[in-house]
Amino acid sequence: MLDSTSVRPALKTSHRQPHAVVIGSGFGGLAAAIRLGAKGYRVTVLEKLDAPGGRAYVYRQDGFTFDAGPTIVTAPFLFEELWKLCGRKLSDDVTLVPVSPFYRIRFQDGSHFDYSGDPSAMRSEIARFSPGDVNGYDAYMRASEEIFKVGFERLGDVPFSKWTDMAKIAPDMLRLSSYRSVYSLVSKFFRDTRLRVVFSFHPLLIGGNPLTASSIYCLIAFLERRWGVHFALGGTGRLVDGLVKLIEGQGGRLRCNQEVREILVNDGVARGVRLASGETIGADVVVSNADSAWTYRHLLPESARSRWTDRRIERARYSMSLFVWYFGTRRRYDEVPHHTILLGPRYKRLLTDIFDRKVLADDFSLYLHRPTATDTSLAPDGCDAFYVLSPVPHLQSGTDWSVMTEDYRQAIAGELSRTMLPGLENEIVSSRMLTPQDFQDRLSSFRGAAFGLEPILTQSAWFRPHNKSEDIENLYLVGAGTHPGAGLPGVLSSARVLDSLVPDASHLVTLVTA
Template identity: 65%
Template structure:
């Protein structure tokens, strides 16, 4: 629902005597937090500057096409199903998830293709095609991935990490599993073939990490994919967003769009509510920020003294890469194009060095091409296809003037896709929209235009990442990609479960406030 802060619905909600929780940002983390707070008995009001929900999972609609702005792959449906159960409902009654196998295809620059699939025999056959000597390594890698998953995901993904005791308890096992290694380094212990090393190490890029610096805990993704599958929400990821919005409204709680938060108000070191850019102040018993963590600290808490996450510390952090995303529709279908395809360029390590270390926008690129109409033709007019293509690029420290360079870069990507995957593309395009690093900063209020917050390196993960409970302000909590456990749908939705463990039931909160 979209209404102003003085609408009858919101005014009536203020008469509710339940403890009031404000959530800033309607991304997946904020939506999940609102659902969990509602289940705990809080009156919840969620504010977002955009004109609709989703954040990075926003939905664009134009020219008869529906484009998911961000996430397209769902790897842990049980994390979402739990939210429906909290509301006494069944997710499958409201959102249809369709399993996809192969999960995705990887097209290397020489034209060879690797298909990631749940069928282990098929995987072994493909590995034998690339390097027969790596077959034993594949089996050992899958066992290693499962061991990391059992420790880093099953035991720790939804556990608070604001106390050093949690780190000390988990450290011995995590060290044993090789968390001090990088993803690429860990994968290279099992595979000698370079293309296989790439195929099993690129995953951190989906959550803003460099495979050459991201902790090897993220090798758990291989086990996660094969245990629970890769899924697509019919109607697009936006259908999942709409389902979560329905849960919030079904709890009698409110979402307010087109309302940008200017400041988190505090008194004596405690969060007291928010002030909107309109000047209106809304009081609250607690505040949850799903906004970018750098923005939250340096902008929304600009008037609040901070000893831990100071402006200087925020500035010193290493941030993820950004993204250039081109959404486009065609007046024909491309039946030979799979739903999820990684279209890799001629360089791997060198390209990632350009993006992450040198902050240099190179002439070559690797791409993720998404064709949702392969499974869901409802997202495009009859006889048409909807696409988005994503290129990892440096964040705004690169100095690129995207206002002038975006169209040039789009044309380069168009040429590459026409040469490799989509013949005749230039003549087939009938709808187009772009998202650049500048948009991540201006539209999504992301520090440096980074797409995933702080880079998920070892010493920017778990206890070393901004905690889910503020170190500087009482009654303030954080969810989303910038806090523990990190980016990606399983991470941001799990961050709401972390604060669920930290925030008491509304009745207990009310008694404590007396």
């Protein structure tokens, strides 16, 4: 706890530019910094790692460029807004290119479904599997659009600070069957079990279980069709670099290798932060882009918290984690598209193992990312860059990843060699891995959950940690663990919410000089 005579913003100094400290340089933190800069704040972004990005960190090794995490851009206008706030255009710094198909979904028997934003192509793909479900697709997309208009356009950047905010939308949520799971709602429109999988997997992209995630997340299907799926040439890191450039252009500052150990609180008000080095930094506003559970559990004393107590944090439900293997090959696999989802022999039971039983299963479903299908500059000539991602339980599974990592990697390599990448084991020239233990130790994710709180109805909107802290004045939260949730559109929208919550810097100066 900060003593009242130690580091406190110098609010008595006339005409001082108010200072905002942002903890973490993931997309939520970088977007928040730009929006605060546009409000007139002097902004300092503090990053624990040696480079910005958070989950969007970039690994460069052996001539390969590996994006650590998010690679799918589905709402480019949210990035365009940030560049516009700085008087620039996104295209000045980043080239986004459409990816088609969005995903190839490969079933265990070798058949596949190419998922795209082209309604005609989608009807043809559906007809190959189940001609009787073509009309169901049109009806589902109409339902997805209606959910999108409420869940994204009306509520995505609206703060849920009071329970009455939730009460106002309850009728719409009931009308849209938000109490049903994604899989349940999809099953209403498709009879073929394979198509039910094709149209229900989206919650996994934001850490949710399709069997339990609220059907509000069916909005993703329409969001993708409306704006498409894009990739940033040079990798997602180009977006990170571009955002940092905007912050610096506003006069803001990014400090890497600066781990925040404590948010300093005095009389219930956030007054700054203390770093692992012992340095203290005063602030008028503190924004945490760190995992919300980590923020409350590890950066604030329990005595300062009334809502997000240790007990409540421990009892909450958290998303799955991820095992990610980044690898480069000495040859190209030109027949492999940019995004492939390889489904294992089980769907529902595997999801139950991951989310409910928290068991590391012997089988798996995989997401294979081959960015060199779109941008060959990410690998040496004649080579391919990949990452393969396997959803796994978070650390409550008790899995010892120091023991399991290599065995699990080998099992995945064998499956990829058998299905998509023949002879893979003999072609690898670069390799690294990220496990649930790394999500906890490197990325400060509570229990190693890759997406924070699990996106179920009772942990959404008002039930989620609020963007304006319920416990601490002048503390705000952005990122996957707060409203509206994970995924690039979600974390960018969480920063958008701050526009209506954080006062303009000029207002604070007025209060000081009055």
